[in-house]
Structure formats: C-alpha cells, structure tokens
Amino acid sequence: xxxxxxxxxxxxxxxxxxxxxxxxxxxxxxxxxxxxxxxxxxxxxxxxxxxxxxxxxxxxxxxxxxxxxxxxxxxxxxxxxxxxxxxxxxxxxxxxxxxxxxxxxxxxxxxxxx
Amino acid sequence: xxxxxxxxxxxxxxxxxxxxxxxxxxxxxxxxxxxxxxxxxxxxxxxxxxxxxxxxxxxxxxxxxxxxxxxxxxxxxxxxxxxxxxxxxxxxxxxxxxxxxxxxxxxxxxxx
Numbered sequence: 083x084x085x086x087x088x089x090x091x092x093x094x095x096x097x098x099x100x101x102x103x104x105x106x107x108x109x110x111x112x113x114x115x116x117x118x119x120x121x122x123x124x125x126x127x128x129x130x131x132x133x134x135x136x137x138x139x140x141x142x143x144x145x146x147x148x149x150x151x152x153x154x155x156x157x158x159x160x161x162x163x164x165x166x167x168x169x170x171x172x173x174x175x176x177x178x179x180x181x182x183x184x185x186x187x188x189x190x191x192x193x194x195x196x
Numbered sequence: 197x198x199x200x201x202x203x204x205x206x207x208x209x210x211x212x213x214x215x216x217x218x219x220x221x222x223x224x225x226x227x228x229x230x231x232x233x234x235x236x237x238x239x240x241x242x243x244x245x246x247x248x249x250x251x252x253x254x255x256x257x258x259x260x261x262x263x264x265x266x267x268x269x270x271x272x273x274x275x276x277x278x279x280x281x282x283x284x285x286x287x288x289x290x291x292x293x294x295x296x297x298x299x300x301x302x303x304x305x306x307x308x
Contacts, residue, residue, distance in 0.1 A: 124302070125301045171239060173296075182227065186238045186239040186240070189239075
C-alpha cells in the first residue's frame with residue numbers, strides 16, 4: 083500500500099517556464115512534508131518542507147503548496163533552469179511516531195530543456 | 197567537510213556472500229537510517245536507529261541487519277546476499293524534528 087504517490091514518472095519543461103511536480107498521500111496522520119532533489123550518482127538533498135499547519139512555503143524559486151483536504155501537495159519551480167533537471171522525491175512524516183521516519187514517493191524525473 | 201560517508205561506493209558481490217555496508221557521520225546526529233532505492237519503487241526504509249544502542253525495522257528489513265554501537269557509525273549487514281538485494285543503498289541521518297535527512301552518496305550493490 084503506497085502511502086505517498088507521485089503519479090508522474092517524468093516531466094519535461096522549457097527553461098524559464100514553471101515546473102509543477104505533484105504528490106498525493108493517503109495517510110491522514112502525516113503532518114510534515116518534504117521535497118528532495120536527486121542527481122545521478124549522488125544522494126538525495128533536502129529542498130524544501132512544509133508543516134501541515136501551513137498551506138504554502140516559499141524559498142527562492144521553489145514553493146510548496148499543501149492542500150490537506152485533498153491530501154495533495156505540489157512543488158512549483160519558477161523559473162525552471164537546466165540545473166534543476168533531477169529526480170524529485172516527495173516525502174511525508176508523522177511527528178507522533180517514535181522514529182520520525184520519512185515515507186517517500188517513487189520520484190519524478192524533471193528535465194528542463196534549454 | 198561535515199556529512200555522511202558511505203563505503204564502498206560500489207560493489208559486485210556473489211550470491212550467498214556476507215557483506216557490510218559502512219556508514220559514518222560526523223554531525224553528531226542522533227537518528228540514522230538505511231534506505232534502498234530501486235527503479236520504479238523510490239526509496240524504501242530498511243532499518244533505522246533513533247539513538248546509539250537502539251535500532252528498529254523499516255518497510256523492507258528482511259535479509260538485513262544493523263547495529264548502532266556509537267553515534268557516528270551505522271553499518272548495514274547482508275548475512276547471505278541474494279540477487280534481489282541488488283540496489284543502491286543510502287544511509288541518512290537527521291538533525292532535528294523540523295529538518296530533513298542528510299543523505300550519503302550511496303553504495304551501488306550488485307549481487308550476481
């Protein structure tokens with residue numbers, strides 16, 4: 083049973099345009115959400131996060147939106163740059179647990195074309 | 197440079213052999229994790245440790261064991277490797293409740 087779903091395996095956008103990566107979750111206990119970026123042959127790196135008490139968090143070109151009623155979050159990258167080309171993982175956590183472990187989606191490969 | 201070091205970077209291992217993947221961090225993080233990444237399956241948690249001396253099972257623990265004798269080291273052992281354990285293995289640690297994990301660069305393991 084996949085609790086965090088990224089239904090788009092890949093996304094291709096033009097440089098300068100907006101990239102929107104989507105993520106859905108099924109576990110209503112999740113209260114903290116994160117996005118990670120992963121380049122080939124490297125470990126994932128933390129990008130941005132959002133607590134369930136917020137509906138938006140912004141950091142430079144990256145904005146994450148959370149819709150709790152729909153159990154949906156999205157990552158917006160504006161403007162997209164070729165260096166943003168990577169696999170993006172959505173992750174979720176339940177802070178009431180004893181280990182704060184993250185549950186990851188399968189990832190979306192973003193390609194930004196020059 | 198502070199971070200997580202994983203070794204080896206890659207390994208080809210004969211089925212049935214025992215192997216330990218090493219993970220060391222110098223950030224004094226209490227919590228550490230082992231994930232495996234497989235194409236089409238994302239990152240799946242194998243084992244975790246909230247603090248030195250404690251460990252717990254993740255989603256896919258079978259065939260793997262871990263130990264946490266001190267804060268810095270969190271080795272992952274495959275007692276008798278099987279081809280289905282071919283994967284990229286990532287070690288991670290966590291700083292605090294509102295911070296994400298810090299990941300190592302991974303170990304690419306091929307079991308033949």
